[in-house]
Amino acid sequence: MTRLRGIGVAAVNYPTGMNLGGDPSQALIHATTSGSFVVSLSSTDLGQGLRTVIGQIAAETLGVPYEEIVVDLGDTDEGPHCMGTFASRATHRVGNAVMAAAREAREAILDVAAEELEASPDDLETDGEGGLRVRGVPDRSVRIADIAALAQFKYGRTISGRGSYMKPKSPVDPETGAMDPDSTEAHACTVAEVEVDTETGQVAVLSIRSAYEIGRMVNPALVRSQIEGGAWMGMSHALYETTAPYYPSMDHRPRDFSEYLMPGPLELAEVVESVVLEIPSSNGPYGVKGIGEMTANSPIPAIVNAVYHATGVRIDDLPITPEKILRGLDALAAAPGEPER
Amino acid sequence: MTTTGLHVVGRSVERSDRLGHVTGRTRYTADRTFPGMLHLKMVRSPAHHARVRGIDLAEAERVPGFVRAFTAADVPHNRYTILSLIGVEPEDELVLAEERVRFQGEAIVAIVAETEAAALEAVSKVRLDLEELPAVFDVEEALRPGAPIVTDWGTNTFMYEGHPCRRVRLGDVEAAFASADHIVEAVYRSSPIEHAPTETTGCIAVPEPDGRVSVYTNTQALYFSLDNTAIILQVPGNRLHFIGGTVGGGFGGKVDVIVEPIATLAAMRTGRPVRFVYSRAEEMLVSSTRSAWRIAIKDGVMADGRIVARQVTSYADSGAYSRQTPYALTKHAANAAGPYTIPNVAIDAYCVYTNRQPTSAMRGFGVTMASFAVEVQMDRVAERVGLDPWTVRFINAYHEGDLRPHRKRAEDVTLIETMQAAATLVGHELPAELRAMTSAPRPDGDGGPAR
Numbered sequence: 001m002t003r004l005r006g007i008g009v010a011a012v013n014y015p016t017g018m019n020l021g022g023d024p025s026q027a028l029i030h031a032t033t034s035g036s037f038v039v040s041l042s043s044t045d046l047g048q049g050l051r052t053v054i055g056q057i058a059a060e061t062l063g064v065p066y067e068e069i070v071v072d073l074g075d076t077d078e079g080p081h082c083m084g085t086f087a088s089r090a091t092h093r094v095g096n097a098v099m100a101a102a103r104e105a106r107e108a109i110l111d112v113a114a115e116e117l118e119a120s121p122d123d124l125e126t127d128g129e130g131g132l133r134v135r136g137v138p139d140r141s142v143r144i145a146d147i148a149a150l151a152q153f154k155y156g157r158t159i160s161g162r163g164s165y166m167k168p169k170s171p172v173d174p175e176t177g178a179m180d181p182d183s184t185e186a187h188a189c190t191v192a193e194v195e196v197d198t199e200t201g202q203v204a205v206l207s208i209r210s211a212y213e214i215g216r217m218v219n220p221a222l223v224r225s226q227i228e229g230g231a232w233m234g235m236s237h238a239l240y241e242t243t244a245p246y247y248p249s250m251d252h253r254p255r256d257f258s259e260y261l262m263p264g265p266l267e268l269a270e271v272v273e274s275v276v277l278e279i280p281s282s283n284g285p286y287g288v289k290g291i292g293e294m295t296a297n298s299p300i301p302a303i304v305n306a307v308y309h310a311t312g313v314r315i316d317d318l319p320i321t322p323e324k325i326l327r328g329l330d331a332l333a334a335a336p337g338e339p340e341r
Numbered sequence: 342m343t344t345t346g347l348h349v350v351g352r353s354v355e356r357s358d359r360l361g362h363v364t365g366r367t368r369y370t371a372d373r374t375f376p377g378m379l380h381l382k383m384v385r386s387p388a389h390h391a392r393v394r395g396i397d398l399a400e401a402e403r404v405p406g407f408v409r410a411f412t413a414a415d416v417p418h419n420r421y422t423i424l425s426l427i428g429v430e431p432e433d434e435l436v437l438a439e440e441r442v443r444f445q446g447e448a449i450v451a452i453v454a455e456t457e458a459a460a461l462e463a464v465s466k467v468r469l470d471l472e473e474l475p476a477v478f479d480v481e482e483a484l485r486p487g488a489p490i491v492t493d494w495g496t497n498t499f500m501y502e503g504h505p506c507r508r509v510r511l512g513d514v515e516a517a518f519a520s521a522d523h524i525v526e527a528v529y530r531s532s533p534i535e536h537a538p539t540e541t542t543g544c545i546a547v548p549e550p551d552g553r554v555s556v557y558t559n560t561q562a563l564y565f566s567l568d569n570t571a572i573i574l575q576v577p578g579n580r581l582h583f584i585g586g587t588v589g590g591g592f593g594g595k596v597d598v599i600v601e602p603i604a605t606l607a608a609m610r611t612g613r614p615v616r617f618v619y620s621r622a623e624e625m626l627v628s629s630t631r632s633a634w635r636i637a638i639k640d641g642v643m644a645d646g647r648i649v650a651r652q653v654t655s656y657a658d659s660g661a662y663s664r665q666t667p668y669a670l671t672k673h674a675a676n677a678a679g680p681y682t683i684p685n686v687a688i689d690a691y692c693v694y695t696n697r698q699p700t701s702a703m704r705g706f707g708v709t710m711a712s713f714a715v716e717v718q719m720d721r722v723a724e725r726v727g728l729d730p731w732t733v734r735f736i737n738a739y740h741e742g743d744l745r746p747h748r749k750r751a752e753d754v755t756l757i758e759t760m761q762a763a764a765t766l767v768g769h770e771l772p773a774e775l776r777a778m779t780s781a782p783r784p785d786g787d788g789g790p791a792r
Contacts, residue, residue, distance in 0.1 A: 009730050010716035011738075011760050013680035014708060019672040022427060042563050042583075045358070046591045052356040060350040071357070074586010076563050084562020085588075086596050086702060128348030169427075172671060174502035177509030177688065178748040181675035187756050189763035211762035213755040221353035233704070242532035243630050243698075250389065250445070250478060250697075255622040260535060275766050281753050286350045289753070293704045300709070301716030305730065308720065316717065318531040 001199040005206070006310025010301035011189040014294030015182030016284070017089040022169025025089075026080035027097040029058065029105045031159035033152050035130070035145025037062055037105065038070045042079035043094050048292060049222040050090050056218050057095045057285050061102035062109070063126025064144055080164075088290025091218060092183065093165050095285035101163030108159045109144055112151045117142060184281040186289040187213040190231075190298035192269075194306040198329060201322030203307055205235050207271035208299050215281040215289035223276060223291060230295020231272045236262050237296065238303040239320050358587070369589055370543050370559045375614040378545070379408055381607055382460035384450035384467045385627065386442035389478075389696040390489060393440055395470035396450060404466055406459025409611055411451040413437040416606060417575035422663050423598050426568055433492060434662040434699075436573055436602055442471070443491055443661035444698050446627040453607045453615055476696035480635055480656035483695050491661055491694040499659065499667040499692035507674040507692075511746045512685030514641070517650030521641030525722050528637045529714035533630040533658070536703055540589025542628055543618030544600045546608035553580050554605050559588045561595040573602040574609070581605070593702035597629050597664055629664055629701035632657040636677070636714040641685070646728045648737050650685040653677040653714075657707070659692050660699035665706070667692045673707030678746045679715035680756045681737040686746035734760060735775045742782040754780045 017023060028040040039058050045051045055069040062069075072078055082094060109132070110121040117124070119134045126132050126144070133141035151157045170180035190210040196203050208231040217223045240261045246252055254260035280287020300318070308314045313328030361367035384396075398410050413419050416436045425432060438449045450467055454460035475489045482488055483497040491497055498505040518524060544558035560566040563583045571578045588595065604617040619628060634657050641650035655673060659666035674690040705712075723733035739745070741754045757780045764771045 008720070009734075009763070010712070010719075011680065011734050011756060011763075012708075012712045012716065013676070013739075013756065014705075015672075015676070019668075019675060042586075044561055044563065044586050044588055044591075046561060046588045046595075047362075049356045049358075051358055052354060055357060056349045056352070056354060060348060063348075066349045066354050074563065074584065076567055076581075076583045081564050082562075084560075084565050084596060085591070086561050086593060087706065128346075172502075172507075174504055175508065175510065176748065177507065177674055177746070179671075179675060180749050181672065181747055182749075182752075184753040185680075185751070187680070187754075187759040189756075189760045191763055191767045191769070209763070209767050211759045211766055213759045213762075215753075216351065218350050219353055219356075220351070222356065237534055237709075241534040241537075243535055243625070244532060247532065248478060253626055254535075255625050257537075257621070260537070260625060262537065273766065275762050277755065277758060277762055279753075279755050279758070286347070293706065293708075297705050297709050297712045298716070300713045304713070304717050305720045314717075314721075316527055316529045318713065 001197065004196045004198060004310040005193065006306045007191060007193050008302045008305025008309055009191050010298045010305060012294065012298045013185045013187055014088065014297065015185055016092050016290035017167060017183040018083065018087045019181040020170045020172065020179065021167035023083040023089065023093065024164060024166035025082040025093040025097045027094065027101040027163040028080055029101040029161045031105065031148040033149055035148040036068045036070055037064065038072055039098055040079045041073040041082055041094065042076050043073045043082040043090060044085040045073060046085050048226065049219065050085060053091050053218040053222065054094060054098050058098050058102050061099050062106050063128050064130045068130065088292040088294065091288050092284045092290050095288060096165035097163040099163065099285040100165065101161035104161030104163065105159055109147055112155055112157055113142055113147045116147065116150060183283055184215065184289045186215065186291060186294055188294055188298045190302040192299060192302035192306045194303060194310055196307060196310045196325060201325035203239055203320060203325065205269040205303060208235065208269045209271065209273040210298060211275050211277065212291065213277040213279055214291045215284050216278050216287040217276060218286065218288060224274065226291050227274045227295050228272050231299050232268055233296040234299030235269060235303060238300045238318060242319055367587060369540050369587060370545065370557050370585065371618045373545055373557055375545065375547055378614040378616055379453045379455065379611060380457040380460045381451055381453045381604055381615050381617040382464045383448045384452065384464050386438065386445055386447040386449060388442060388471050388473050389445045389476035390474040391442050391471040392474060393438055393442060393449065394472055397468035400468065401452065401463040401466040404459055404463040406455035407463045408453045408455065411437065411603065411607060413439045416573065418573050421569065421573050423569050424665065424668060426565065429667060431494065444696055446698060451603050451607060453611060478695050478697055480633065480658050480693040480695065483693050491696060497694045499663065505691060506689040507670045509674045509686060509688035509746050511748065514650040514652050514685045514687045517685040518641040521649055522644040523642040523725050525640045525642055525725050527718060527721055528635065529717065531634045531710050531713065533633045533700060535625055535630055536592040536594035538590030538592060538594060541619040541621060541624045542595055542600055544604050545614060545616045546604040547614040548608050548612055553582055554608055555582045555584060556601055556605055558583060558585045558601055559595055560585055561588065561591040566598045566601050569598040570602045570605050574606055592704045593706065594629055596702045627698060629699050631703040632659065632666060632700040634710040636710060638714055638718045640718065640722055642722050642726060644726060646726045646733045646736050648681060648683050648722060651678050651683045653688045655690045656693050658697060658700060659694050660697045661694065662699045664699050664701035666700050669702065669707035673711050675747045676708045677711045680739050682739045682743040688746065731760065731764065731771060732775065735778055740780050740783050756780060
């Protein structure tokens with residue numbers, strides 16, 4: 001028995017948002033009597049943390065603490081239209097809509113504050129912690145929460161904002177394929193290291209190490225969660241998963257997680273490392289690009305290339321099963337040094 | 342803006358739903374219950390492809406707890422396609438099967454009953470008279486003359502404005518192949534995979550006293566589901582109120598609109614809440630998967646490693662119906678040459694119908710398998726010309742402003758910087774000339790590399 005080690009690399013791009021556009025998301029924001037801000041959306045959090053990043057974007061734009069944001073999502077009576085959470089679009093599209101709504105609400109805050117402070121709205125600045133002051137005059141300051149209450153009870157005004165974001169739909173030329181298929185492009189480069197057992201054909205993934213460029217991270221911990229989850233999903237795609245394990249026979253298709261092969265805790269790569277470059281995009285809120293889908297992509301070819309580097313067996317048919325490895329090793333042994341084609 | 346610097350964007354604040362998720366108290370769709378709630382289960386086709394000659398409900402109706410059965414005739418607009426909202430045609434899928442079933446597991450009769458057990462019992466008592474037809478499971482076999490035809494329009498391909506594939510054309514690949522030093526060809530294949538969300542697809546439709554219906558659902562796109570449900574049931578959108586937003590994983594599988602229309606119809610017809618939540622077996626065997634792909638790449642390469650032509654012919658298995666797959670092929674075609682600047686490109690991307698369970702959106706929509714094929718191909722090219730895998734990627738990498746095969750100028754490009762960062766992360770020392778490269782626009786100004 002021999003254990004052979006190899007390294008593979010892969011580099012990818014990934015477009016943000018529904019590729020041809022025409023996918024609006026809208027947001028509404030209003031202030032409560034106590035100075036909280038409710039962000040109303042019909043969008044969906046799939047478990048990736050949309051609620052949290054939307055709260056961060058709203059807080060940043062309004063200039064209030066994150067804790068003052070209530071994100072009310074997932075209701076078609078309460079929130080305006082959102083195309084949905086898919087296509088790595090939510091942070092970019094919904095984030096842009098929320099940012100626009102927050103800008104409008106912020107202007108309403110500044111108008112009331114200017115009246116209360118007898119200043120011009122243009123001379124006011126927020127401190128990002130819920131305070132608002134006349135620029136250069138530290139003692140003329142006020143809490144945004146107090147402005148929200150005054151707007152309600154003294155001035156009878158609304159503090160609210162509307163936001164929408166949509167990339168206009170691109171046509172496709174049916175002859176040449178000329179089209180505008182992205183809003184911005186994120187990038188990844190993954191280096192995978194594997195160890196192949198030549199007796200069993202089993203592939204162990206030792207490490208998945210990647211660089212990402214995704215514009216700006218709204219929440220680095222949530223970005224790391226996506227990177228780790230995507231690395232495992234990509235690894236599972238490369239080495240384990242199929243809904244038709246006996247194809248071309250369609251019999252005995254897996255019905256549950258005891259029959260459908262996926263890596264368990266012992267099989268997952270122990271090392272998933274990443275570095276994230278932040279080079280702001282031109283059209284994302286605070287420069288973000290989408291990271292949701294792409295984290296599963298580059299690990300797949302990186303693992304396939306690593307298996308080739310380790311064994312000389314080039315497998316072009318996913319998933320890489322032990323049977324394919326062993327047959328490939330047998331073929332190499334039968335015709336050593338034979339060029340691939 | 343009068344703020345300076347960022348206060349909370351860029352900080353790892355704790356996620357707001359963390360406590361509920363880790364203590365199991367977050368309420369998902371199937372955690373809800375309502376007084377008088379009925380349970381919906383489907384009678385599904387045991388055959389991959391068959392003519393439906395008869396449906397006998399007599400024995401099922403005698404099961405204690407049986408409430409009502411629904412067949413195609415009960416669905417106001419039974420034939421639909423979910424992307425009709427953005428203008429994709431034709432409507433090809435049936436909420437409940439009519440004269441033909443096209444995949445094993447296709448829904449034929451919906452049964453609602455007082456309990457889940459009664460619904461399953463009644464489902465088992467429905468007698469189907471099916472005449473089995475020849476079936477096809479492979480994308481290339483489906484395109485051969487004489488193959489069983491899955492669709493109603495006479496071919497097993499989606500038609501893109503008169504073409505059987507989504508085409509991308511730039512330059513002249515044949516001329517470039519003729520002058521290239523090497524031709525590197527390979528075919529890449531993949532098997533379908535399951536989205537495998539922790540929470541299975543499901544919804545509960547609840548009739549309200551004001552005549553509206555509240556639909557609790559784990560869809561990834563609430564308005565998308567609402568609008569499709571309104572079309573299928575032929576009711577004004579204002580009759581429907583969709584509630585969700587907290588989902589235990591989607592990965593694209595919950596962009597389909599499958600459970601809500603029939604559950605909402607059953608709730609409206611019975612006047613009672615109706616729960617339709619997939620079992621894990623339904624999630625695995627019936628719900629959409631990622632397509633099976635076959636991708637042939639032919640590259641023309643110069644001795645120094647520059648790729649001067651790339652021809653890609655891709656086949657994605659849509660299964661029995663369109664769902665999101667025709668759109669995925671367009672995204673695939675836009676990305677199938679990879680993040681590289683190649684002056685001559687020809688891409689033909691086919692959306693093919695077979696008698697497998699329908700495929701649809703899945704994480705990486707049309708791009709994941711393009712990235713797999715292209716990035717393994719890049720290693721083949723490197724090996725053929727005797728370069729290392731890093732160098733061949735750097736010298737072909739796209740730059741800001743380059744003309745892409747789909748004729749848009751590349752924007753926000755950082756591939757080279759990302760590869761440099763990865764090399765640093767793993768301690769791989771790049772040659773000085775690669776370390777010095779950037780993604781900045783090329784000096785020749787026209788966005789195309791000097792060739």
